Amino acid sequence: MRKIAASFADMFRGKARKDGRKVAATQPLEETSGRETAPATTPQVIEAGREAIKKASPAKEKKTKAAKRQKNVARSASSRRGSIAGDRTVAVFVTFVGLVTAALTAGVVYYSADELYSKYVRSEALERATFAAGRLEEAGLQGGDGSISAEEDVALKTILAMPDVFRIEVFNRAGERVRELSDLKGAAEIAPVGRDEARALIAAGQGALSWQDRRAEEGREPSYYSRTLVPIQDANGETGGAIAVYLDHSADEAGFWQWLTGILGTILVLALVAFTIPAVSLLLRTRQKREVYEELTYVSGHDTLTGLSNRDEFLRTLEIEIRRQSDEGHHLALHYIDIDRFKEINDTHGHAAGDEFLKQVAERLRDVVEKPQYLARLGGDEFAIIQLEAGGTKYAEIHARRIGSALNGVYKIGETENTEVVASASIGIAVSPEHGENANELLKNADLALNKVKAGGRNDISVFTTELTTSMQGRLEMQAILRKAFREKWFVLYFQPQYDLVTRRLTGFEALLRLKHPERGVVSPTEFIPVAEETGLIEPIGEWILKESCRAASLWPEHLTLAVNLSPAQFKKGNLPRLIAKTLKQTALKADRLEVEITEGLLLETSNRVLSQLREIKKMGVALIMDDFGTGYSSLSYLWRFSFDGIKIDRSFVHGVGVGGQVEKLLRSIIRLGISLDLKVTAEGVESAQQAHFLVANDCRNVQGFLFGWPVPKDEVATVIAKDIRVGTRAAQNRHDATKSEAQAPNEHAPEEEVRKSRNAA
Numbered sequence: 030m031r032k033i034a035a036s037f038a039d040m041f042r043g044k045a046r047k048d049g050r051k052v053a054a055t056q057p058l059e060e061t062s063g064r065e066t067a068p069a070t071t072p073q074v075i076e077a078g079r080e081a082i083k084k085a086s087p088a089k090e091k092k093t094k095a096a097k098r099q100k101n102v103a104r105s106a107s108s109r110r111g112s113i114a115g116d117r118t119v120a121v122f123v124t125f126v127g128l129v130t131a132a133l134t135a136g137v138v139y140y141s142a143d144e145l146y147s148k149y150v151r152s153e154a155l156e157r158a159t160f161a162a163g164r165l166e167e168a169g170l171q172g173g174d175g176s177i178s179a180e181e182d183v184a185l186k187t188i189l190a191m192p193d194v195f196r197i198e199v200f201n202r203a204g205e206r207v208r209e210l211s212d213l214k215g216a217a218e219i220a221p222v223g224r225d226e227a228r229a230l231i232a233a234g235q236g237a238l239s240w241q242d243r244r245a246e247e248g249r250e251p252s253y254y255s256r257t258l259v260p261i262q263d264a265n266g267e268t269g270g271a272i273a274v275y276l277d278h279s280a281d282e283a284g285f286w287q288w289l290t291g292i293l294g295t296i297l298v299l300a301l302v303a304f305t306i307p308a309v310s311l312l313l314r315t316r317q318k319r320e321v322y323e324e325l326t327y328v329s330g331h332d333t334l335t336g337l338s339n340r341d342e343f344l345r346t347l348e349i350e351i352r353r354q355s356d357e358g359h360h361l362a363l364h365y366i367d368i369d370r371f372k373e374i375n376d377t378h379g380h381a382a383g384d385e386f387l388k389q390v391a392e393r394l395r396d397v398v399e400k401p402q403y404l405a406r407l408g409g410d411e412f413a414i415i416q417l418e419a420g421g422t423k424y425a426e427i428h429a430r431r432i433g434s435a436l437n438g439v440y441k442i443g444e445t446e447n448t449e450v451v452a453s454a455s456i457g458i459a460v461s462p463e464h465g466e467n468a469n470e471l472l473k474n475a476d477l478a479l480n481k482v483k484a485g486g487r488n489d490i491s492v493f494t495t496e497l498t499t500s501m502q503g504r505l506e507m508q509a510i511l512r513k514a515f516r517e518k519w520f521v522l523y524f525q526p527q528y529d530l531v532t533r534r535l536t537g538f539e540a541l542l543r544l545k546h547p548e549r550g551v552v553s554p555t556e557f558i559p560v561a562e563e564t565g566l567i568e569p570i571g572e573w574i575l576k577e578s579c580r581a582a583s584l585w586p587e588h589l590t591l592a593v594n595l596s597p598a599q600f601k602k603g604n605l606p607r608l609i610a611k612t613l614k615q616t617a618l619k620a621d622r623l624e625v626e627i628t629e630g631l632l633l634e635t636s637n638r639v640l641s642q643l644r645e646i647k648k649m650g651v652a653l654i655m656d657d658f659g660t661g662y663s664s665l666s667y668l669w670r671f672s673f674d675g676i677k678i679d680r681s682f683v684h685g686v687g688v689g690g691q692v693e694k695l696l697r698s699i700i701r702l703g704i705s706l707d708l709k710v711t712a713e714g715v716e717s718a719q720q721a722h723f724l725v726a727n728d729c730r731n732v733q734g735f736l737f738g739w740p741v742p743k744d745e746v747a748t749v750i751a752k753d754i755r756v757g758t759r760a761a762q763n764r765h766d767a768t769k770s771e772a773q774a775p776n777e778h779a780p781e782e783e784v785r786k787s788r789n790a791a
Contacts, residue, residue: 131296150281161188186210202270204228335387337401346402346415364413367412368412394414426458479491530732531730544557595626654709680734696727
């Protein structure tokens with residue numbers, strides 16, 4: 030076998046050199062293995078997908094940033110579709126090339142090995158036959174008749190004892206067989222060398238050769254053998270005969286093909302490994318990419334907190350359903366849902382509790398939708414639901430009521446008893462095709478209907494109407510006016526006087542903001558203040574009002590106070606106390622002359638930030654006044670929790686004087702409540718003498734309204750103050766004259782009527 034392997038290697042190297050290839054047969058396999066890398070696991074892609082999930086915020090996201098993130102994730106997921114398909118194709122191609130290469134290599138090796146083995150058998154047979162002829166030549170042939178001597182007979186038996194030799198035939202010079210030896214029972218069935226063939230070989234002389242290999246019939250031995258006929262030289266150097274040596278190659282053949290099978294198997298295994306490793310690597314990477322793609326696709330189309338569809342995915346679904354419902358002649362309703370006062374839950378219980386609350390909201394909404402893709406979280410505490418075959422606005426309203434009933438109620442967002450919250454929802458409705466023929470238009474109109482519900486007190490539903498579009502256009506126009514008004518200085522301050530009904534003297538002014546548009550004239554605050562609060566412009570506007578009004582009040586007499594209204598939006602940054610302190614210092618206005626008026630809307634925000642700011646303002650000596658008292662909730666707890674210095678009764682109660690009913694009783698009760706708490710009670714909107722008489726009769730001294738004075742620009746405040754001084758001087762003079770007259774006239778002789786007139790004059 031070592032000879033076979035050596036011969037095979039020599040043949041293979043020779044053929045490689047002939048083809049101009051490298052000698053090392055294993056080098057291509059090593060290079061192939063070296064070029065292959067470990068299976069790519071794409072850890073960075075997987076980690077990026079996981080980090081996108083972890084960083085999902087439960088709070089209200091900014092829509093622009095959220096849209097940008099979703100587009101980036103969607104683009105990343107989309108780019109991987111082609112990569113996954115390409116990797117799968119490459120893996121299949123590499124596997125196919127590997128199998129073809131392995132088959133071709135095995136075929137080449139097989140046919141080369143068959144040729145090699147034939148050469149090996151021929152060379153071995155020739156070697157044995159030449160050796161046998163040499164032994165006979167050494168023993169010497171006895172005469173030309175080719176008779177065998179005893180010494181030659183021993184030599185022949187020695188040759189027959191050699192491995193694999195099972196038959197020997199000796200021929201004389203005439204080609205006649207003179208000796209035949211065999212140790213195989215079936216040798217008689219083997220065709221011997223013919224006389225003519227032997228004579229022809231002997232005649233050819235030295236160097237002649239006759240070789241044949243044959244296979245026996247099935248079941249006979251040897252199964253594969255060869256016959257080699259070579260000439261024999263006599264003592265004179267002439268051809269004196271021939272010898273035929275029969276070799277049994279059955280065992281060598283079996284061993285050779287067993288060895289060859291191992292070689293071919295090794296080659297196939299190496300080829301398969303060399304090409305299967307990259308194929309498997311690509312398949313693994315394809316699988317991992319598919320998992321990452323599916324994960325990123327899910328992230329790009331779903332909210333990571335609740336598992337609902339996000340805005341982009343929902344809009345795609347909505348667009349498809351609008352077209353389908355339109356083609357089928359059906360209506361589609363869109364329900365835009367906002368959770369009322371979700372910020373309070375976050376601020377009070379924390380963001381973790383807020384997340385749990387949103388999850389429970391999502392679970393409740395899943396129970397009222399037909400399919401999961403018809404429900405989405407649009408951002409923060411906003412959700413949306415698609416209702417198919419709505420049948421019109423009436424059926425849409427019924428479904429919206431059902432949604433509201435599912436959401437309204439108690440939510441347990443923790444394990445303790447204090448973690449139960451009561452929530453409600455506001456819902457805006459838009460129906461296609463009446464309110465919009467595409468997803469964006471329908472969503473915008475549903476949002477407008479939702480804003481109407483919020484403005485009306487929340488916890489209700491509203492259907493979109495064309496008037497809402499007009500209102501929105503008006504708000505957008507007002508936003509543009511406000512931005513330009515701040516730049517062009519269209520804002521002006523007016524001051525409405527406040528009086529003491531008992532002394533009839535001026536006690537202070539309330540600063541009121543006006544917007545003087547060059548084309549529209551004076552714009553009412555009720556038109557632009559809500560818009561300013563929505564857009565955030567109320568903060569710079571409020572700061573300007575505070576500084577300008579304090580600067581003006583610093584020039585007034587010391588006994589006059591200044592009342593300034595504060596918006597809840599001004600408390601959001603938390604720097605309002607510092608702003609007030611800085612303004613008082615810059616304008617040199619005493620803190621006890623400043624009154625800040627706040628509404629109950631701010632008091633509903635019972636966050637620590639609001640409470641701490643109110644306490645700091647109170648510590649400065651600035652008076653806190655509850656504006657519009659009697660409207661809204663009018664919770665009495667506000668009066669002692671926030672240490673108010675006064676209340677201002679809403680004009681709606683004052684205008685109810687003389688109308689009858691329970692208004693006057695309520696107004697009288699409010700005045701007595703304020704007096705009993707040592708609060709300064711001010712009635713606003715006094716426009717008639719009847720209202721003034723009622724107020725003074727019920728001990729409400731502080732008033733303001735058109736009956737006593739209209740709001741005036743800053744330049745006319747001095748005139749109002751001067752007029753009040755003249756009135757005060759005249760009243761003082763009248764009191765002095767009356768006192769002097771009473772002192773000069775004897776009391777016992779003075780007519781009773783004259784004494785009464787003097788008192789009335791006084």
